[in-house]
Amino acid sequence: MSVIERGTVYGTLMNFRGELDAIGAKMSEPPYKAPPQAPVLYVKPANTWSENGAVIHLPAHVPEVEIGATVAMVMKSATEVAGYILLNDLSVPHDNFFRPPVKTKCLDGFLAIGDRVRARNEAGDPAVFKLQVKVNGELKQTVRFAELVRSADKLLADVSEFMSLRPGDMLMLGCDTGRPRARAGDRIEISMPALGTLANTLAAEAA
Template sequence: MSPPSSPSHFLPAGTVYGTLLNFRAEVEALAPQMSAPPYKAPPKAPVLYVKTANTWSPHGAAIPVPANVPEVEVGASIGMVVGADGDIEGFVPMNDLSVPHASFFRPPVKFKCLDGFLGIGPALRDAQEVDDPAAFRVEVRINGEVRQTLDFSTLVRPARQLLAEVGEFMTLAHGDVLMLGCGAGRPLARVGDRIEISAPGFETLTNTLVAEEKGAAA
């Protein structure tokens, strides 16, 4: 079950999908690894993973971090919400947290699907208000300090192209969310840190990392 939210806090109505390797700098940084066995070439189609409902944390929620995880990667992104007609209904900032890991060659479920590991922005921005998603500029602040800036004009697949290419091999339903990507050089955060994901035209997403209570994890 997804966590409760107040009437003013957006939560997805469908499945949330993350996208890997959709920022050019991320592809360039991993190019040597992608050219090595077993694949020996970069992927030709979008690379997706699922952020299951147990990961969803509304804006303002405290996100628990297990005791055996000293730091987490902050994956700032913008999620595009699929409308009833299959087009884009709106956009929302997201904080795709993960346990640092080196390889993308295996499904990253154990690193990305921990309880609470997806901060979700407080409000959906209607797609009709957005002239061009490539103009999105996202800042990540940890304890008030800017730690990363993302320029969405540097995407490998811009929003509509990504949506179209994913649609070639799977059907997205109304309410599903497809993240545009998180970029390279993701900052690290630890218990006690306050993380803010902000972008012009969006309400700021804020979450705080807390120590997981003993006995809470399976």
């Protein structure tokens, strides 16, 4: 299907069981003192968007990045999903989840977006989605969406309880733990038969 005009792109934190388990007891510490009851979202603004095949430049103070291979729901309306798309939600490696991830996730070009939106009825059940992540042709990670805390439908329903999504908005299903890292000069490929391949090369930012 054709790509719908893009709206706002939302990321979802702690929606993989492994990610939630890795944080563990920290969620009961101040300032939150309890695990979240609703989905934890963040925004990837337009300055972060990179197209499939684009070169993504890393600032001098960022020697490497974490690869966040994921799938997003592309909205047809506030409650209806038009289809699914591959994303690479890059971030600066960090271990602090207490602060909004603006400085680590919202750098220029830090969201690679696939060029294929596969209709919901063609892509199949997101619970069986499986992504392969390769760096320079070497398999580094397999992401299995059977490990989601909230299924795609549950995530959308829970998010819709406190905010309205608009046509073209994208809602990521989340990124699993064990995210590979990449540096300038590396080529990243994220693939899944139903959604194709999202490929980008990293480069050092010009001085």
